[in-house]
Amino acid sequence: MNIKPLGDRVLIKTLKAEEVTASGFVLPESATNDKKEQGEVIALGTGEEVTKSGLKVGQTIIFGGWPKEIKDDKTKEIFKIVEFGDVLAVLE
Numbered sequence: 001m002n003i004k005p006l007g008d009r010v011l012i013k014t015l016k017a018e019e020v021t022a023s024g025f026v027l028p029e030s031a032t033n034d035k036k037e038q039g040e041v042i043a044l045g046t047g048e049e050v051t052k053s054g055l056k057v058g059q060t061i062i063f064g065g066w067p068k069e070i071k072d073d074k075t076k077e078i079f080k081i082v083e084f085g086d087v088l089a090v091l092e
Helices: 046-052
Strands: 008-016 037-044 060-063 068-071 078-083 087-092
Touching: 008 060, 037 078
Parallel strands: none
Antiparallel strands: 008 037, 008 078, 037 060, 060 087, 068 078
């Protein structure tokens, strides 16, 4: 899949992490109201905010908001496009 985000947008491959309670129960995604997710940056737009941020392809980020979801029909992978303002943190 060859997608190039426009403006101040970021293309992300989501990383699924199961939420486990202290007692070992696995919580389904629907059990939490928190919409923050983790993902790997796949491509960056060329907008001013993205360019100045220093964000790089390959970094793992935490993002929120309501991203646009895209499914690759060949690989069945799910990607998301988010506004740069919805990028909350970079994991190091």
